[in-house]
Amino acid sequence: MATCYRHPSRETGVSCSNCGRPICPDCMTTTQVGMRCPECAKQRTKVMRVRDMSAVPRLTYALIAINVIAFLAEGNITATGGGLGNDVYREGALLGSSELAPFAGQGVAHGQWWRIVTGGFLHENLIHIGFNMYVLYVLGQMLEPALGSFKFAVVYGVSLLTGSLGALIVSPHSLTVGASGAVFGLMGATATEMRARQIPLMQSGVGGLILINLIISFTIPGISWGGHIGGLIGGVLATSVIRLGDRHRAQALALAGCALIAAAAVSGAVAAAKSSEVERSENGQPVGTISPAP
Structure with a gap:
């Protein structure tokens, strides 16, 4: 059994719902989101007041703006259709390799x-x-104030990269576009944060959101389920590493760990693209089946 971080001689089965450090009864402070250690209890007002002006999710709004601007630049402004758009789309969409024109x-x-x-x-x-x-x-409103903008950016970036890795593993010869990998990563990150803070996932609605989107990913044709699963895993990993760093006051090491995950995702994505091309070339099959997958 763990011992209290302030009183090593006292065994306890309770941990702070924010940082995860073991706490004994003398160190427990009851809050709306579970038991807190003395240090985290002092910060409870900052943690709970997610709608305070100082906690406006500016990065979330910036990411939305970037995505909208990129979409407008593609030339694919249709309600439900799609296409190859212009050079922005053709040169920017995720693609492992192809031998098919263009x-x-x-x-x-x-x-x-x-x-x-x-x-x-x-x-x-x-x-x-x-x-x-x-x-x-929706997720940015909750997660960015809880993590802080910088850590939120780290989680988003890692999730995007692991989502691309998943997409290239599953469908390396298809054009794949969309922020879904990063968004699934935010779902995983939100679930990780809520579980650590002892907030019921299903009652909060986040659990249902993840479940519904996973069902959609595997039942509707044309959706990059590899990208979704890759992003979800990346979000959970990055958030877990960040929380571990906060718990042990080793944030620099936590960020280094996230950077390592990101680097591994990029290396894995490149390797997946190259290996799939070699495999199909050796089998005498044309490399490339262009079917845009959202």
Whole structure:
């Protein structure tokens, strides 16, 4: 059994709902989100007042603006349709490799590594971007004030990259666009935060949101379920590492851990793109089946 972080001689089975440190009865402070240690209890007003002006999720709004601007620049402004758009779409969409026109010799496998990032800011149509931006707005309202803008950016970035990795593992020869990987990462991050703070997932609505989106990912054709699962895993990993760093007062190491996850995702994405191209070439199959997947 763990011992109280302030009183090592006292065993306890209770941890602070914010930082996770073990606390004995003398160190417990009851709050609306569970038991807190003395240090975290002093910060409870800052944690709970998510609608305070100092906690406006500015980065969330900035990310929404960037996605909307990128969508307008693509030339794919249709409600439900799609297409290859203009050069912004064709040069920015995630693609492992292809031998089919007009993408012959293009993709991550051919040195176009930026697609791993830019694909996460492009969208197929108005419904696609509308849904993703709505979920980003809802989750950002909760998660950015809880983590802080910088850590929120780290989680978003890691999730985007792991989402691209998942998409390239599952469908390396298809064009893939959308912020869904990063948004799924925010779902995983929100669930991780709520669980750590002893907030029921299903009662909060976040658990249902994740479940519904997972069902949609695996039942509707054309959706990049690999990107969704990859993003979800990345969000959970990044948030867990950040919380571990906060718990042990080792934030620099936590950020280094997140950077390592991001680097591994990029390396894995490049490797997945190259290996799939080699495998299909050796089998004598054409490399590339261009089917935009939101």
